[in-house]
Amino acid sequence: MSAPDEDTPRPDPLRALDGTPITTPAAWAEHRPALLELFREHIYGRGPIARISGVAYEIEEAAAPAFDGAALRHRARLDYAGPGASGSIRLTAYLPPGDAKPKGAFVLIVNRSRRIIDEAETSPREFWPAREIVARGYATLAFHYGDVATDKPGEAFDSGVFAAFGPKATPRAPDSWGAISAWALGISAVLDYLPQIPRLEGVPVAVVGHSRGGKTALWCAAQDPRVALAISNESGTTGAALARTTRGETVRRINTVFPHWFAPNYHAYADRHEELPVDQHQLLALIAPRLVYVASASDDANADPRAEFRACVWAGPVFALHGLEGVGAPDFPAIGERRHEGAIGYHLRAGEHDLKREDWRHFLDYADRHLR
Ligand code: GTR
Numbered sequence: 001m002s003a004p005d006e007d008t009p010r011p012d013p014l015r016a017l018d019g020t021p022i023t024t025p026a027a028w029a030e031h032r033p034a035l036l037e038l039f040r041e042h043i044y045g046r047g048p049i050a051r052i053s054g055v056a057y058e059i060e061e062a063a064a065p066a067f068d069g070a071a072l073r074h075r076a077r078l079d080y081a082g083p084g085a086s087g088s089i090r091l092t093a094y095l096p097p098g099d100a101k102p103k104g105a106f107v108l109i110v111n112r113s114r115r116i117i118d119e120a121e122t123s124p125r126e127f128w129p130a131r132e133i134v135a136r137g138y139a140t141l142a143f144h145y146g147d148v149a150t151d152k153p154g155e156a157f158d159s160g161v162f163a164a165f166g167p168k169a170t171p172r173a174p175d176s177w178g179a180i181s182a183w184a185l186g187i188s189a190v191l192d193y194l195p196q197i198p199r200l201e202g203v204p205v206a207v208v209g210h211s212r213g214g215k216t217a218l219w220c221a222a223q224d225p226r227v228a229l230a231i232s233n234e235s236g237t238t239g240a241a242l243a244r245t246t247r248g249e250t251v252r253r254i255n256t257v258f259p260h261w262f263a264p265n266y267h268a269y270a271d272r273h274e275e276l277p278v279d280q281h282q283l284l285a286l287i288a289p290r291l292v293y294v295a296s297a298s299d300d301a302n303a304d305p306r307a308e309f310r311a312c313v314w315a316g317p318v319f320a321l322h323g324l325e326g327v328g329a330p331d332f333p334a335i336g337e338r339r340h341e342g343a344i345g346y347h348l349r350a351g352e353h354d355l356k357r358e359d360w361r362h363f364l365d366y367a368d369r370h371l372r
Contacts, residue, residue, distance in 0.1 A: 071097065091190060107142075183220075285319075300352060
């Protein structure tokens with residue numbers, strides 16, 4: 001790994017757009033909407049709706065015994081309809097048995113095979129170790145991102161919520177929403193439904209995403225205050241990783257390979273990422289004073305663990321303004337190390353780009369300590 005980027009110039013998260021220093025939580029709260037708008041305008045885009053209204057809930061299974069009685073399964077269909085089309089988010093949830101409220105709920109957006117959800121009991125994958133999560137006293141819910149928008153450049157804008165609510169038309173407006181924003185809207189739709197599941201009303205919610213799902217989890221949490229803990233697993237570029245680095249996936253590359261993920265405006269920052277009016281530490285800061293957790297993997301050069309960790313450090317002053325400890329010491333953690341003391345959690349797992357049981361164990365330990 002090359003030179004640290006401690007000295008890279010970056011936007012000061014504690015300055016308002018007119019340059020005024022932000023010195024109180026009230027001044028931060030006043031600045032926050034303008035900062036969100038910068039992320040909408042230049043990066044993630046604006047959708048035609050802030051929330052999906054009028055969703056019809058079809059409960060397919062309630063309190064069905066699962067995992068040899070170690071959990072209860074709940075399945076529902078969230079049917080949405082807009083002027084252009086209709087669609088459904090299929091949701092699977094597992095809860096601990098009994099009458100007690102779970103300690104919290106982990107909502108996972110699955111950006112890999114649907115079988116991770118469909119075979120959670122018969123052929124469980126480390127990506128969603130539902131049985132272990134429930135054994136720790138939490139509920140867990142998962143849905144497939146494809147129910148919200150197809151992850152294919154040529155098809156995304158004709159699918160899911162784009163087809164339902166628009167715009168389908170090309171050319172797209174420069175600030176039109178991309179798929180990351182659409183998927184974030186899908187998470188919010190799941191949060192709308194969550195209190196309908198018996199015993200889940202009022203439980204604190206953690207939203208988890210891996211990689212492109214991690215970008216989505218962070219962007220959802222920045223906009224949706226119901227997220228108590230946002231967990232980014234190896235979200236990399238335009239997730240937790242700073243844009244202002246020379247390592248890892250570049251802004252040019254992400255827009256070339258995934259042109260449907262972001263607003264058209266973002267494409268203009270290829271090769272001039274230092275001109276972006278924001279950087280990703282400010283996305284983490286938008287989640288303050290709620291909790292945010294960033295996980296990296298040592299061999300995941302594309303996601304640039306150092307840039308993910310540096311964003312946590314640079315988001316720190318906004319958490320400090322709210323009286324909260326951030327990620328702790330600014331030195332890059334050793335492989336296997338975790339930082340669980342503050343409102344910004346972090347770990348660096350040994351190995352490749354993936355969501356593993358070990359990552360989940362850290363998330364659960366962190367939740368035990370902080371999620372209320
Ligand atoms: C990669 C992409 C990353 C990340 C990853 C994933 O190809 O470059 O930004 O999102 O996909 O989602 O696994």
